[in-house]
Amino acid sequence: MSSQQSPRRPQVVGLTGGIAAGKSSVSQYLVQKGAYLIDADSVGHKVIAPDGPGYPRVIEAFGRGIVAADGTIDRRKLGEIVFSDPAHLKTLNGISHPIMAELMAQEIEAVRAQAQPPPVILLDAALLFEAGWNPLCDRIWVVTAQRETAIARLMARNSLTREQAQARLDAQMDPAEKAARAEQVLANDGSLEALHALVDRLWAALVA
Numbered sequence: 001m002s003s004q005q006s007p008r009r010p011q012v013v014g015l016t017g018g019i020a021a022g023k024s025s026v027s028q029y030l031v032q033k034g035a036y037l038i039d040a041d042s043v044g045h046k047v048i049a050p051d052g053p054g055y056p057r058v059i060e061a062f063g064r065g066i067v068a069a070d071g072t073i074d075r076r077k078l079g080e081i082v083f084s085d086p087a088h089l090k091t092l093n094g095i096s097h098p099i100m101a102e103l104m105a106q107e108i109e110a111v112r113a114q115a116q117p118p119p120v121i122l123l124d125a126a127l128l129f130e131a132g133w134n135p136l137c138d139r140i141w142v143v144t145a146q147r148e149t150a151i152a153r154l155m156a157r158n159s160l161t162r163e164q165a166q167a168r169l170d171a172q173m174d175p176a177e178k179a180a181r182a183e184q185v186l187a188n189d190g191s192l193e194a195l196h197a198l199v200d201r202l203w204a205a206l207v208a
Contacts, residue, residue, distance in 0.1 A: 010036070011206065012108055012121045014137030016128035018175045019168055020153040021145040022188035022195060027124045029199050036111050036118040040125035040133070043100050043107075048073050057095045062088070097131040105136055119207045129181060130173055141202070142182035144175050149189050 013035070017023035031037050047054040050071050058073060059066065062081055068074045082089040104123060111121055128134055145153070147169065154165035179185045184202060188195050 008117075008119070009112060010117045010119055010121050011138040012123055012136060013206070014123045014125065014128050014134055014140040015143070016125055016140065016178060016182070017143030017186075018145070018150065018172055018178070019126075020150040020157065020165075021143045021175070022186075023124065023126065023143045025188070025192060025195060026141075026143050026186060026199055027122065029196055030120070030122050030203070033199075033203050034118055035120040035122040038104055038107055038121065038123050040100065040104070040123070040127065040131075043103055044096055046103070047096050047099050048078075054096050054099050058092065061091055061095065093131065097127075097133075100131070101133055101136065104133065108136060120203075129178060134181070139184070140182045141184040141186060142175075142178045143186045143188050144179055145188050 013030075015023060015027055015030070017026075027037065027039075046052050048058050049055065055073065058078070062078060066073050066077045066081070078092070082092045108121055108123075111117055123133070123137055125131070125133055128137075128140065134140060150169055151162060151165045154160050154168060155162060158165075160168070186195070186198055186202075
């Protein structure tokens, strides 16, 4: 029997959270600690790129008017269409979300097959539950912030009025529901140092 141990199979941690909760801060810090990042937003961009598997279907659904001069899909024009009508958004999600799930599953398996895989694969996805991607994960962490904290962050970060910030928060899944479905809740109402200290403890337990 060889004395050389086979590499440990990396766990997939699904990271989600509401807008302005601080999910990006957690994601960036986990990457610094050695996690391999799969960013759902980046995968979504690939899906509708000119060579992406969803490109022709999105154009078929929403028309050539969303195609820019360089052949790419104008995300601003597409956004104006889908965010003005829930039915259009449902159509876009119905095209892109299953393709994204397939691409992310393929990437997870490719990373796990590496000779020296990373200790953790991080699936960073704001719509983890809404899109039904949670079965891809071994465990799920959700980053939360008190509503007033999130409103203040949104107003400062995005130059929004209080009413606009509240509307964005109200348009997403209830943070309490996400927290109830997650294994670990990372409350982020304090300093960045406090958030990093919490992540340090969770990371140590994860890779032990």
